Amino acid sequence: VAPTAYFRKLAAALEYQSRRGGLLMSQELSNPAYPGKREYFVVHPANILDWVAQHPYCCGVLRDGGPCSFFADLDGGLAEAPLFRDAAFGIAEAWKVVDEVVAVLAEWGVTVGRGDFRFDRTPRANKFSIHVLSDGFYFETEWLARQVGRYVYSRLYARADVYHFVF
Numbered sequence: 001v002a003p004t005a006y007f008r009k010l011a012a013a014l015e016y017q018s019r020r021g022g023l024l025m026s027q028e029l030s031n032p033a034y035p036g037k038r039e040y041f042v043v044h045p046a047n048i049l050d051w052v053a054q055h056p057y058c059c060g061v062l063r064d065g066g067p068c069s070f071f072a073d074l075d076g077g078l079a080e081a082p083l084f085r086d087a088a089f090g091i092a093e094a095w096k097v098v099d100e101v102v103a104v105l106a107e108w109g110v111t112v113g114r115g116d117f118r119f120d121r122t123p124r125a126n127k128f129s130i131h132v133l134s135d136g137f138y139f140e141t142e143w144l145a146r147q148v149g150r151y152v153y154s155r156l157y158a159r160a161d162v163y164h165f166v167f
Contacts, residue, residue: 005042013040027058068142070134072097077127081165084128094130100152
């Protein structure tokens with residue numbers, strides 16, 4: 001079992017992972033001077049549960065090819081999307097995304113449920129941000145996940161009961 005490797009740059013982490021294998025993970029830095037800045041880790045699968053327990057704001061980094069989770073990034077600046085000031089409202093909107101994915105997959109004969117997803121919130125002073133990830137299933141490729149995401153987005157965008165705002 002290889003020890004976890006740490007990188008400040010994504011390119012170096014990708015290069016290391018291509019040589020040594022492992023899971024490429026990222027974590028947002030807590031430095032408010034650099035919102036959204038990330039650091040990268042290559043973690044051996046045997047160490048992933050311990051690593052995730054120590055890094056609460058982490059997410060996997062997708063590469064071209066191979067299985068991947070469904071991922072949706074719901075966020076909005078509180079100036080442009082004031083209803084997100086109420087966290088419960090934002091979480092209800094995230095459930096609409098999950099329910100739409102469940103409905104789309106059911107139409108295609110694939111059974112998943114709400115329990116197959118998780119929410120990761122990234123606290124911000126001026127922005128609501130929540131990630132919706134599938135934990136109970138994976139797509140065969142990141143390309144397929146992206147296409148399903150685009151289809152789900154188009155269906156949600158057409159609904160009047162989904163909160164829309166302009167950046």
